[in-house]
Amino acid sequence: xxxxxxxxxxxxxxxxxxxxxxxxxxxxxxxxxxxxxxxxxxxxxxxxxxxxxxxxxxxxxxxxxxxxxxxxxxxxxxxxxxxxxxxxxxxxxxxxxxxxxxxxxxxxxxxxxxxxxxxxxxxxxxxxxxxxxxxxxxxxxxxxxxxxxxxxxxxxxxxxxxxxxxxxxxxxxxxxxxxxxxxxxxxxxxxxxxxxxxxxxxxxxxxxxx
Numbered sequence: 339x340x341x342x343x344x345x346x347x348x349x350x351x352x353x354x355x356x357x358x359x360x361x362x363x364x365x366x367x368x369x370x371x372x373x374x375x376x377x378x379x380x381x382x383x384x385x386x387x388x389x390x391x392x393x394x395x396x397x398x399x400x401x402x403x404x405x406x407x408x409x410x411x412x413x414x415x416x417x418x419x420x421x422x423x424x425x426x427x428x429x430x431x432x433x434x435x436x437x438x439x440x441x442x443x444x445x446x447x448x449x450x451x452x453x454x455x456x457x458x459x460x461x462x463x464x465x466x467x468x469x470x471x472x473x474x475x476x477x478x479x480x481x482x483x484x485x486x487x488x489x490x491x492x493x494x495x496x497x498x499x500x501x502x503x504x505x506x507x508x509x510x511x512x513x514x515x516x517x518x519x520x521x522x523x524x525x526x527x528x529x530x531x532x533x534x535x536x537x538x539x540x541x542x543x544x545x546x547x548x
Contacts, residue, residue: 344371345462348391350382350408351375351424352400356447360395360424363451370458379403383411386419392462396441398425398432406439413440420461424449432543433472443467485526485544492519497536497545 347364349372351357357375364370374389376382380402386394394412396405403411405423412419422443423436433444443457443466453469460467485493488509495505502520506513520532527544529535539545 344369345393345458346371346373346389346391347458348372348374348376348382348386348389348394348396350377350379350385350394350396350400350405352377352397356397360454363454364458367455370455377401379405379408379411382408383415386412387415390416392420393458394419394421395458396421396423398423398427398436406435406441409436409441410439420464422457422461422467427543433468435543444472445469446471485523489519489523489526490544492516493523493535493539494545496520496523496532497539 344367347370349357349360349364351360354377357377361372361375364372373391374385376385377400379396379400382394382396382400382405383403394409396408398405400408405425409421409423412421419440421441422445423441424445424447425432425436426447436444442461442464445454445457446469449457449469457467457469491509492505495508500508502513502516506516509516520535523535524530524532527535527538529538536545
């Protein structure tokens with residue numbers, strides 16, 4: 339990016355009104371211009387490749403390919419890509435996944451106008467930018483042991499309200515195996531029962547409600 343050139347931004351957001359709103363805010367700045375708009379993660383990857391913007395702003399939850407997966411795909415092709423994740427959710431696991439994938443900033447959709455602009459400007463210059471509420475979410479939770487793929491499947495079904503017998507049927511495993519997974523999940527999330535596990539999973543962004 340040249341110092342005398344506007345920051346070229348890619349906006350990826352599947353909700354039209356939100357995308358138009360973000361694009362309008364950015365284009366209103368004398369030092370920014372939106373060069374591409376995507377409505378899903380796959381489009382975001384393709385448009386990033388064709389336009390190679392200074393900054394990519396990607397919604398976390400998009401069809402075809404999610405925002406975090408799109409960030410990882412872009413960074414795999416362009417290791418120096420400067421990307422921001424935007425989400426309705428501010429759970430610490432969501433934030434950690436985004437940062438691990440290569441995002442330089444994570445913003446929630448209730449972000450203040452100034453924070454959005456500060457994030458774009460900071461990331462464009464190679465800095466990271468985490469608003470106070472995002473930093474607080476990370477500090478509030480000490481990451482526990484990572485759940486296995488099977489434990490995540492069991493946890494998702496717990497959140498949906500399924501009993502152990504139903505989970506066993508859905509996953510085609512023995513009921514006692516489900517019980518073992520549930521015990522492990524409770525230990526890893528440091529909770530006492532299934533209800534607390536479901537609540538913690540949603541609040542921390544381990545599992546999202548459809």
